[in-house]
Amino acid sequence: MRLLEKGAGIRAPVEADTIGSSLDHLIGTWSDDDARAFLDSIEACEQVDRELWE
Numbered sequence: 001m002r003l004l005e006k007g008a009g010i011r012a013p014v015e016a017d018t019i020g021s022s023l024d025h026l027i028g029t030w031s032d033d034d035a036r037a038f039l040d041s042i043e044a045c046e047q048v049d050r051e052l053w054e
Contacts, residue, residue, distance in 0.1 A: 005011035030038070 002011060
């Protein structure tokens with residue numbers, strides 16, 4: 001949608017290094033348990049599968 005608005009000239013261009021604020025309402029909403037559960041759930045994604053790199 002942003003690209004269409006920009007192309008139509010109804011929205012100012014967004015700088016490439018600009019970070020939006022659409023998720024700001026989520027800042028600080030996780031409890032320690034929520035954060036721990038999330039980190040535990042993505043732990044497998046942080047493992048390197050050495051067979052794929054040989």
